[in-house]
Amino acid sequence: MEYARLQSMLIAKIDPKYLLFCGPIVNAKTPLLGVRMPDLHEIAKKIIKDKDDVKTLPFHQSVEMDIVIGFCRMQSNDALDDKYQFLNAFLPGVDNWMVIDSLASSFSTKDYGLGLRKIKQYAKSKAPFERRFAYIHFLDNFIQKDKVNDIFKIVKPDAHYYVKMAIAWLLCECFVRYPNETEVYLANNVLDDWTINKAILRAKKSALRSIVALKKLAYNLNRYSEKEKNNG
Numbered sequence: 001m002e003y004a005r006l007q008s009m010l011i012a013k014i015d016p017k018y019l020l021f022c023g024p025i026v027n028a029k030t031p032l033l034g035v036r037m038p039d040l041h042e043i044a045k046k047i048i049k050d051k052d053d054v055k056t057l058p059f060h061q062s063v064e065m066d067i068v069i070g071f072c073r074m075q076s077n078d079a080l081d082d083k084y085q086f087l088n089a090f091l092p093g094v095d096n097w098m099v100i101d102s103l104a105s106s107f108s109t110k111d112y113g114l115g116l117r118k119i120k121q122y123a124k125s126k127a128p129f130e131r132r133f134a135y136i137h138f139l140d141n142f143i144q145k146d147k148v149n150d151i152f153k154i155v156k157p158d159a160h161y162y163v164k165m166a167i168a169w170l171l172c173e174c175f176v177r178y179p180n181e182t183e184v185y186l187a188n189n190v191l192d193d194w195t196i197n198k199a200i201l202r203a204k205k206s207a208l209r210s211i212v213a214l215k216k217l218a219y220n221l222n223r224y225s226e227k228e229k230n231n232g
Contacts, residue, residue: 001052003061006043010064013039028063028096035064037102044071060093070103080111084118091122091130097162100129104136112142120154128160135166139173145181148174152185157192164195171195172202 010033019034026032047054047068054072057065073086087103094100109115115137122134138151151170158164174182186196 001047001054001057003057006047006054006057006065006068007061009043010035010040010062010068013043026063026096026098028098030060030066030095030099031062033062033064037067040064040067040102041071044068044075047072048075059090060095063096063099066090066094066099067102070099071106074103074107080109080114083107084114087118087122087133091133092125092127094127094129094133096129097132097165100133101136104133104140107137107140109141112147115142116150119151123154123156128158128163131158131160131163132166135163135170139166139170143170143173143177145178148178148181149185152181152189155189155191157190157195164192165198167191168195168198168202171199175199175203 013035015034015036018036019032022034023032044067054069057069059069060066070090073090074083076083078086090103091100094103119134119138122130122137125131125134134154135151138154142151151174155167155170158167171182171186174185189196
């Protein structure tokens with residue numbers, strides 16, 4: 001596919017009001033055009049349907065182009081190794097959460113062995129948004145009772161805001177789904193209070209969707225708080 005053609009498809013969908021709204025939230029140095037996510041998915045699906053090849057397109061020309069390229073690559077019939085090879089080249093240059101989260105949500109895999117190895121690799125990266133991808137990738141594909149202890153071993157304190165938020169999001173989902181395992185981790189973790197408190201706040205908001213879940217979460221949070229007091 002030619003770069004100019006994709007660029008023209010994106011320009012045709014620009015929404016100036018959305019750009020004004022979204023710009024400060026995305027907070028990217030990469031240019032943001034102002035195209036809504038449903039329109040980006042529509043463009044990407046058309047590219048896939050038409051069997052256009054995006055492999056020669058340059059990275060990081062705009063946030064929206066990155067999202068379209070990432071969606072097409074992750075939804076392709078390429079081998080899993082090829083998808084991870086693409087990520088190895090693509091992720092280090094990403095400078096915003098929107099591309100990372102869109103990319104992670106469009107990448108589905110059940111290969112836990114390979115997935116965990118790549119998550120460990122990305123979590124050690126010097127590039128903060130590559131580290132964010134590691135945690136979101138686990139969250140989107142592998143958050144299961146017999147696997148959460150693996151990610152607890154990988155999670156490390158992080159100074160970058162968007163990585164801390166990804167860790168908080170991950171811990172929130174672990175706490176809501178697997179409170180006993182997460183409680184054990186929280187009782188012995190080395191994370192900063194800000195990240196832990198953010199995770200607990202997100203867990204409370206998530207549990208509000210269900211009275212039963214909220215009561216269960218409240219019980220586990222109280223139990224966790226009592227342990228913290230006793231340890232202190």
